[in-house]
Amino acid sequence: MRAIVQRATGGPEVLRLEEVEDPVPGPGQVVVRLRAAALNRRDVYIRTGRYAGITLPLIPGSDGAGEVHAVGEGVTGVTVGQAVVIDPSLEWGDDPTRQGPKWRILGLPENGTYAQLVRVPAANVYPKPSSLSWEEAAAIPLAGLTAYRAIVTRGQVRPGEIVLITGAGGGVSTFVLSMAHHLGAHTMVISGSDEKLARAAALGAAAGFNYKTTDWVEAVRAASDGRGPDVVIDSVGGAQFNQVLDVVRPGGRVVSYGSTLGAVPDMVLRRIFWKHLDVRGSTMGTPADFAAMLRLFDEGQLRPAIDRVYPLAEAGAAQARLEEAAQFGKIVLATPGAPPAR
16 A cells, blocks of 8 residues: 655655555454545654654554445454544543543554555444545544543533633634534634634634734633633643633633643643632543544534645645644545555
8 A cells, every 4th residue: 555654753754655565454453445634733743753752664644534444353333345434542441531551542653544544443433424525524533532522521611601712723623613613602712813713703703813913811801791711722832821821710611632832831820729710631532522523523514624635645745734833624635546445
């Protein structure tokens, strides 16, 4: 098969299209013939060596959708030719409140989805929502799962609550926005791009604020009757996190699922205890979270925001766009044809 192979850390040029051996399913596994794969910021971190314990060579990629190509011994309930989407959260464990010691994400250390074929546990493939294209289905897994757990499982967002979303335009944040709006929340977003704010409005954002040109903390307060939002879903961290703690209403909830701006310098703890804030962490999600997230798309009322589709051979250019934060929504790779199913 053809696949993007990373043999060193560095710039986008280290992602090269190569011919590699086809994966063979072991007991309890399936091989999926991928129709499309999608990018995540995690892929950039792996390419640039920002994670510890990176083993190379590696086929990157966590997100994918396609047809079952082959099934291993003992697999039931999955048939060759079935259209599926892959849950990249592997071996979460028995405790729904946190991931277990064997938990990992597809694409490191196992080979991932920047390929024609990928091998995954049979338990991690789910029927593809029929209303979605291959590119849309491939865009859902990691970002959709992360967004669902942050909003529903951890954030416990209720209809009518005011939800502020930081970093509008990223893959996960667009899912957070569309899901929260779909579930009846009053959504607000912040971004450094007026164009992204306008596109967020089309996804249901009731208000948007440019942090580069406005005092967004005061603007958010003013737009929420002076109280601040009930919930903030944050992906950026950094110095801005203190502003997040400042803007959320007393007794409110803050859910953190990322830190694209890095560590929080000089965190003001007084804001947490004096305001009785509930600060919650969230990472990926359980199989139950994934199944519940997919049901939102099975209903046919939600569609992922797709920024751009690249051919598999241009994975480096696709990652460069992601690294520049130029996208709005998910960046997708279209995979070329693979051998017939067996």
